[in-house]
Amino acid sequence: MSLEKFSYENKYPKYFAIACIFWGAVGMLIGLIAALQLAYPVFNFSEYFPHLAFGRLRPVHTNAVIFAFVGNGIFTAVYYALPRLLKTPMWRSKLSKIHFWGWQFIIVSAAVSLLMGFTTGKEYAELEWPIDILITIIWVVFGINMFGTILTRRERHLYVAIWFFIGSWVTVAMLHIVNSFEYPVSFMKSYSWYAGVQDALVQWWYGHNAVAFFLTTPYLGLMYYFLPKAAERPIYSYRLSIVHFWSLIFLYIWAGPHHLLYTALPEWAQTLGTAFSVMLILPSWGGMLNGLFTLRGAWDKVRENPVLKFFVVAVTCYGMATFEGPLLSLKNVNAISHYSDWTIAHVHVGALGWNGFLTFGMMYYLIPKLWNTKLYSIKLASTHFWIGTLGIILYAVPMYWSAFRSYFMMKAFTPEGMLQYEFIDVVKTTMPFYVMRALGGAIYLIGFFIMVYNLIKTAKAGKFVAYEEMEAAPLVKEYKAPSNSIWHSVIERKPILLLVLSLVVVGIGGIIELVPTFLVKENIPTISSVKPYTPLELQGRDIYLREGCYNCHSQMIRPFRYEVARYGEYSKAGEFVYDHPFQWGSKRTGPDLARIGGKYGNNWHFNHMLEPTAVVGGSIMPAYPSLYENDIDIASTNSKIHAMRNMGVPYERNYEAIANDDLKKQAKSITDNLMIENKSIKISSNKEIIALIAYLQRMGKDIKLENK
Amino acid sequence: MKYSTYLEKIAGISIYPLISLLLFVSFFVIVTIWVLRLNSKEIEHIENLPLEN
Numbered sequence: 001m002s003l004e005k006f007s008y009e010n011k012y013p014k015y016f017a018i019a020c021i022f023w024g025a026v027g028m029l030i031g032l033i034a035a036l037q038l039a040y041p042v043f044n045f046s047e048y049f050p051h052l053a054f055g056r057l058r059p060v061h062t063n064a065v066i067f068a069f070v071g072n073g074i075f076t077a078v079y080y081a082l083p084r085l086l087k088t089p090m091w092r093s094k095l096s097k098i099h100f101w102g103w104q105f106i107i108v109s110a111a112v113s114l115l116m117g118f119t120t121g122k123e124y125a126e127l128e129w130p131i132d133i134l135i136t137i138i139w140v141v142f143g144i145n146m147f148g149t150i151l152t153r154r155e156r157h158l159y160v161a162i163w164f165f166i167g168s169w170v171t172v173a174m175l176h177i178v179n180s181f182e183y184p185v186s187f188m189k190s191y192s193w194y195a196g197v198q199d200a201l202v203q204w205w206y207g208h209n210a211v212a213f214f215l216t217t218p219y220l221g222l223m224y225y226f227l228p229k230a231a232e233r234p235i236y237s238y239r240l241s242i243v244h245f246w247s248l249i250f251l252y253i254w255a256g257p258h259h260l261l262y263t264a265l266p267e268w269a270q271t272l273g274t275a276f277s278v279m280l281i282l283p284s285w286g287g288m289l290n291g292l293f294t295l296r297g298a299w300d301k302v303r304e305n306p307v308l309k310f311f312v313v314a315v316t317c318y319g320m321a322t323f324e325g326p327l328l329s330l331k332n333v334n335a336i337s338h339y340s341d342w343t344i345a346h347v348h349v350g351a352l353g354w355n356g357f358l359t360f361g362m363m364y365y366l367i368p369k370l371w372n373t374k375l376y377s378i379k380l381a382s383t384h385f386w387i388g389t390l391g392i393i394l395y396a397v398p399m400y401w402s403a404f405r406s407y408f409m410m411k412a413f414t415p416e417g418m419l420q421y422e423f424i425d426v427v428k429t430t431m432p433f434y435v436m437r438a439l440g441g442a443i444y445l446i447g448f449f450i451m452v453y454n455l456i457k458t459a460k461a462g463k464f465v466a467y468e469e470m471e472a473a474p475l476v477k478e479y480k481a482p483s484n485s486i487w488h489s490v491i492e493r494k495p496i497l498l499l500v501l502s503l504v505v506v507g508i509g510g511i512i513e514l515v516p517t518f519l520v521k522e523n524i525p526t527i528s529s530v531k532p533y534t535p536l537e538l539q540g541r542d543i544y545l546r547e548g549c550y551n552c553h554s555q556m557i558r559p560f561r562y563e564v565a566r567y568g569e570y571s572k573a574g575e576f577v578y579d580h581p582f583q584w585g586s587k588r589t590g591p592d593l594a595r596i597g598g599k600y601g602n603n604w605h606f607n608h609m610l611e612p613t614a615v616v617g618g619s620i621m622p623a624y625p626s627l628y629e630n631d632i633d634i635a636s637t638n639s640k641i642h643a644m645r646n647m648g649v650p651y652e653r654n655y656e657a658i659a660n661d662d663l664k665k666q667a668k669s670i671t672d673n674l675m676i677e678n679k680s681i682k683i684s685s686n687k688e689i690i691a692l693i694a695y696l697q698r699m700g701k702d703i704k705l706e707n708k
Numbered sequence: 709m710k711y712s713t714y715l716e717k718i719a720g721i722s723i724y725p726l727i728s729l730l731l732f733v734s735f736f737v738i739v740t741i742w743v744l745r746l747n748s749k750e751i752e753h754i755e756n757l758p759l760e761n
Contacts (some may be wrong), residue, residue, distance in 0.1 A: 224758075239743045247747075251732065272725050
């Protein structure tokens with residue numbers, strides 16, 4: 001058969017690799033600043049730059065690392081590996097171009113909009129609706145380009161890395177679309193379509209699977225391609241990799257509810273989440289062992305090859321994180337870890353170890369290849385390896401320590417049955433750990449910059465290979481499978497069937513978990529005392545969202561003695577029916593706020609938001625002086641009430657017309673109250689702080705009324 | 709008011725976890741059988757694909 005000539009275009013792997021490294025540096029640097037903000041609140045610069053406070057910066061960090069650093073890492077791998085595994089160029093160079101620039105544009109608009117305070121208030125899905133639409137479009141462009149390539153391939157069999165790419169693509173598409181259902185109020189402002197418990201379930205179904213299908217499965221594709229390449233031998237067991245793929249995607253999709261243990265989520269959904277999370281250890285460890293066993297008898301190579309060094313630690317971290325994950329899903333362990341720094345340690349073992357080191361290994365392999373030269377300095381790469389490893393340890397250990405320390409302090413009672421420590425006592429003892437964590441992060445980042453230097457030197461020493469010429473035979477139309485391969489090999493050769501089956505497999509878990517929770521909506525008896533927010537409270541809630549308060553404060557009291565004693569009656573599902581979006585949070589750097597309403601006077605909040613340390617000594621909360629200057633955006637009240645009613649919040653018809661009158665009335669009463677309590681306070685009632693106080697004073701009040 | 713009883717209103721909700729477990733186990737068994745029956749020659753060809761260029 002005649003061979004066809006074609007070439008691999010290296011331009012886009014190169015572009016994506018550069019973008020990956022660039023955004024990695026940015027994302028990690030922002031992470032370091034955020035870590036410093038917790039250790040030294042002065043880094044919030046609240047007086048000068050309200051846009052840089054922790055609540056706004058942290059989403060920039062998480063989004064940058066996940067979607068910019070790892071995202072571009074995924075695309076680097078796909079644009080390099082896919083053509084080579086399929087012996088064909090990427091389908092359309094123009095689509096590659098749109099994909100690359102579109103994705104970078106999304107990243108920039110995400111960073112800018114998050115800093116400006118445009119956020120949906122849902123973790124890792126903070127981007128507002130116009131950006132969500134853009135992501136969908138670019139994701140589809142990527143999919144078309146990927147499938148175009150697959151359908152025009154010259155290799156009949158799809159290597160398992162491609163399965164992981166296909167599975168990830170289709171699942172991320174599904175998750176993104178379902179979780180991004182939102183009601184636009186204006187340009188760059190929307191409300192989640194779901195409320196309360198339903199919103200929480202969808203969000204964590206999405207949130208957990210963002211970890212699964214963005215940070216894990218595409219990177220497993222990367223591992224299955226680059227690890228054998230670097231080790232110059234095939235994967236230990238190809239059969240195992242197939243079991244790994246199918247069982248992993250099947251199980252992962254169910255695991256989301258383990259983020260909501262002991263919350264107001266229905267018990268059966270919590271149990272389901274736990275059960276599947278525990279099962280997840282099997283495919284995960286199967287995959288990890290598959291990676292490590294590939295190096296059996298070749299460990300001498302690991303000593304010399306920095307690429308393999310990074311891969312070994314990355315795969316080991318994958319093993320550690322996926323052992324820890326099921327552990328954290330057990331209710332008794334989760335009682336300790338949830339809302340604590342343990343979660344932070346867990347994700348950073350994954351992000352720094354698994355994603356970071358796998359990316360570094362890939363870069364040390366790829367950059368010399370793309371520039372047709374040798375790595376500038378193996379010694380520097382080894383230095384990076386050791387510094388990076390040290391950084392991970394110095395990051396993780398203080399966080400574990402801090403988590404346990406806080407847990408024991410939080411649940412300590414005096415012999416008289418009183419809580420032994422105030423929340424702020426716990427915060428104060430956590431400080432040294434926050435300092436150490438920032439140090440660990442800084443060390444890791446230094447290693448990163450050593451890599452950047454090494455790679456730039458490498459590229460400069462070589463010459464970029466824009467196209468690699470290849471030749472291969474086209475696929476024969478009439479393929480006859482070997483006689484003893486029956487039905488099973490069919491799927492493996494049919495990419496579209498593979499796509500559909502992957503969707504079915506991930507769809508099952510999603511449907512079984514989500515549908516009942518939505519059907520029950522009708523069954524949730526309305527708690528008669530739970531009323532929609534007043535217009536002023538609604539505006540205050542939007543300020544709460546904008547400032548990213550949920551990054552440090554939960555609104556979900558778990559049914560433990562030490563939580564009920566500290567925060568009040570535990571939270572009930574029926575309390576959140578008007579919460580678009582839910583704001584349960586996932587981390588308590590500050591105390592829970594579910595029942596903050598009425599706990600302190602308006603005055604307390606007024607002084608506290610202006611200068612937290614003056615009210616609570618040792619507080620690490622940023623100050624919010626800008627709230628005392630900005631006016632409440634009353635022009636938006638009308639469309640906000642309208643949107644809420646259309647989503648089922650029972651505001652009376654035409655309430656929009658008079659909503660602002662009520663808003664002003666309530667604002668005036670709060671302002672009057674402030675001035676009566678403290679004559680020195682001078683504030684006009686149209687300032688944002690008044691709305692925020694109204695919201696804070698409302699929280700948890702409805703149920704208190706019920707109990708009276 | 710008993711908030712914890714909302715979901716008992718779906719008839720037979722307890723069957724859900726059981727169905728899910730059965731689904732997964734049968735799925736897992738099918739995949740395993742499939743994998744064991746794969747043609748060794750094909751496997752050898754496929755697993756060497758990343759090493760080709």
